[in-house]
Amino acid sequence: MSAEAAFSLPVSPEAPRFSPPESPRRAAAEREKRWTIAATQPEAEELARAASLPSVVAELLVARGIRTVAEAELFLSPRFDALHDPYSMRGMQAAVDRIQRAIDKQEKILIYGDYDVDGTIAIVLLKTAIEILGGVCDFHVPHRLRDGYGMQAAQLTQAAGDGVRLAISVDNGIRAFAAAEEAARLGLDLIVTDHHLPDAAAGIPAALAVLNPNQPECGYPCKHLCGAGVAFKLAQALLEAKDGERARAKLLPSFLKLLAIATVADAVPLLGENRVFAALGIEQLSRPVQPGLRALMELAEIQPYPHRLTARDIGFRLAPRLNAAGRMDVASDVVELFTTRDPVQARTLAEKLHRLNTERRNTEQDALVEIERRLAEDESLTAARCLVLDGETWHRGVIGILASRVVDRTGKPALVLTHEDGEAYGSGRSVAGFHLLDAIATCGDLFTRFGGHAHAVGFSLPSARVPELRARLQAYAAENISEESLAGEIRCDAELPLDRLTPALESWLHRFAPYGMENLEPVFLARRVRVHGSPRIMKERHIRLRLSQGPGPVSHPAVGWNLAEKLQGLQIEENSLLDVAYKLRQNDGGFSNGMELEIVEFRPAEWAG
Numbered sequence: 036m037s038a039e040a041a042f043s044l045p046v047s048p049e050a051p052r053f054s055p056p057e058s059p060r061r062a063a064a065e066r067e068k069r070w071t072i073a074a075t076q077p078e079a080e081e082l083a084r085a086a087s088l089p090s091v092v093a094e095l096l097v098a099r100g101i102r103t104v105a106e107a108e109l110f111l112s113p114r115f116d117a118l119h120d121p122y123s124m125r126g127m128q129a130a131v132d133r134i135q136r137a138i139d140k141q142e143k144i145l146i147y148g149d150y151d152v153d154g155t156i157a158i159v160l161l162k163t164a165i166e167i168l169g170g171v172c173d174f175h176v177p178h179r180l181r182d183g184y185g186m187q188a189a190q191l192t193q194a195a196g197d198g199v200r201l202a203i204s205v206d207n208g209i210r211a212f213a214a215a216e217e218a219a220r221l222g223l224d225l226i227v228t229d230h231h232l233p234d235a236a237a238g239i240p241a242a243l244a245v246l247n248p249n250q251p252e253c254g255y256p257c258k259h260l261c262g263a264g265v266a267f268k269l270a271q272a273l274l275e276a277k278d279g280e281r282a283r284a285k286l287l288p289s290f291l292k293l294l295a296i297a298t299v300a301d302a303v304p305l306l307g308e309n310r311v312f313a314a315l316g317i318e319q320l321s322r323p324v325q326p327g328l329r330a331l332m333e334l335a336e337i338q339p340y341p342h343r344l345t346a347r348d349i350g351f352r353l354a355p356r357l358n359a360a361g362r363m364d365v366a367s368d369v370v371e372l373f374t375t376r377d378p379v380q381a382r383t384l385a386e387k388l389h390r391l392n393t394e395r396r397n398t399e400q401d402a403l404v405e406i407e408r409r410l411a412e413d414e415s416l417t418a419a420r421c422l423v424l425d426g427e428t429w430h431r432g433v434i435g436i437l438a439s440r441v442v443d444r445t446g447k448p449a450l451v452l453t454h455e456d457g458e459a460y461g462s463g464r465s466v467a468g469f470h471l472l473d474a475i476a477t478c479g480d481l482f483t484r485f486g487g488h489a490h491a492v493g494f495s496l497p498s499a500r501v502p503e504l505r506a507r508l509q510a511y512a513a514e515n516i517s518e519e520s521l522a523g524e525i526r527c528d529a530e531l532p533l534d535r536l537t538p539a540l541e542s543w544l545h546r547f548a549p550y551g552m553e554n555l556e557p558v559f560l561a562r563r564v565r566v567h568g569s570p571r572i573m574k575e576r577h578i579r580l581r582l583s584q585g586p587g588p589v590s591h592p593a594v595g596w597n598l599a600e601k602l603q604g605l606q607i608e609e610n611s612l613l614d615v616a617y618k619l620r621q622n623d624g625g626f627s628n629g630m631e632l633e634i635v636e637f638r639p640a641e642w643a644g
């Protein structure tokens with residue numbers, strides 16, 4: 036999965052802009068969304084009493100699968116000592132033994148990674164651990180466009196020729212059957228570490244050890260580690276075997292900063308061990324020590340301590356810069372950035388990533404303008420329930436992001452394709468309630484290759500077949516997507532009237548961060564709130580206003596991204612009564628209690644049922 040998939044929904048101030056008039060976003064906004072509120076959890080009352088929690092806090096915890104006081108405590112205060120024993124992961128002992136032998140005999144080790152944030156950080160973590168232990172190790176990052184994803188047999192042949200005796204895959208390899216065969220033929224020992232699902236029919240590749248919590252018979256308790264998470268567990272086992280105390284007190288905690296970036300960027304569920312990685316790592320990220328991280332954070336304009344970082348800072352600021360390397364060029368720069376000790380080199384590399392990200396954004400923006408024009412002009416697209424958009428010159432590295440943007444703007448599932456020498460390469464993103472992989476599988480005969488999951492897909496096919504793909508998919512979508520799921524849904528986690536917001540409750544709710552997959556930022560519903568004073572429009576697109584509820588004199592500052600048009604269209608003004616779906620946000624700009632509301636959606640209160 037990718038960061039774009041996870042972060043495509045909130046329209047961030049950093050997201051690129053479509054030209055406002057006649058934008059497809061408006062068309063989507065005009066369709067009235069369905070408002071739903073989560074059912075109250077029967078166990079919540081019990082938990083609230085047992086753990087002395089406010090009831091809304093208990094509701095949110097139970098909705099995240101938390102039942103006991105101990106689980107609640109760990110969720111609200113993640114601790115390093117809650118990490119699982121690495122040896123409960125199948126294959127760990129064999130992997131540790133072989134790597135230790137390689138270190139003892141000074142055999143050259145090759146780490147084979149991937150070109151995204153997860154894959155590059157996985158390399159950095161394992162390489163650092165092996166080097167701390169005195170091992171010799173090289174790494175390989177595939178080129179996204181030239182090599183594609185996964186381990187290539189030819190690379191192993193070359194490595195063996197260069198004297199490598201042990202290869203370790205990180206964030207890939209669980210389906211690398213050909214590469215594993217080649218390794219065996221070369222007499223090269225192979226350790227696979229991965230988190231992707233194994234092929235149900237073909238099983239796992241033959242290797243000296245396979246570490247993957249998702250392989251059959253692996254009893255590891257946290258099944259949703261990212262690739263860097265699996266690499267971290269291996270690093271943990273290696274370092275603890277040497278000097279457990281030093282590893283736990285110093286080395287491993289220092290790994291958590293990068294691990295948190297990978298965990299958030301790879302969009303794995305932020306629960307269980309992942310939550311510990313993300314929470315502790317993000318906390319430390321506000322005081323970066325490493326030159327590469329410092330340089331990157333400076334260029335990404337992330338405010339230093341005492342400002343507290345959020346998962347959004349990672350998702351919107353750090354991850355795109357790190358991913359830009361793999362999209363536009365070669366991702367090995369990310370590994371260099373995070374392993375160099377030289378501040379000058381770190382700065383140079385960070386600047387390169389920053390520049391590539393700007394280039395990526397411009398490339399994306401140019402394509403979006405073109406897509407925007409087509410959406411406005413081509414009426415068949417307005418009617419279609421699934422969009423298939425192809426371009427001659429769109430950069431293959433950004434088509435996934437483009438698909439996410441189109442989904443954001445139109446509320447429809449979208450496939451974006453680009454042509455290269457008679458072959459079309461595509462990436463697709465879906466909306467809730469429409470299984471995109473199932474959908475494209477109905478056109479399986481058209482593709483050269485395809486894969487993915489419910490939410491996101493990737494594929495290629497001969498360019499000449501694109502019109503047929505479009506026609507068949509649109510016919511399928513017309514049958515299988517309801518008008519309702521296109522309109523979208525405003526999901527509220529709980530009803531929370533504004534007059535119940537106290538600083539104490541706000542600090543409880545603050546402990547639910549960091550947010551990500553399966554721990555989404557809670558959205559609350561407040562009915563019949565009053566607009567206090569005149570709303571202000573910012574940059575023609577956003578709104579800032581104060582909202583109050585009940586007889587008290589308190590009003591709360593609120594902000595709403597991209598809601599200006601709707602506010603004006605509905606003639607909302609002072610004293611209007613609204614239902615609002617909102618999130619609570621820490622604001623550093625000095626508003627009351629530092630908290631403000633972020634309005635997700637509003638509607639005039641008289642529509643309320």
Ligand SMILES: [Mn+2]
Nearest residue numbers: 153206262301
């Ligand atoms: Mn990954």
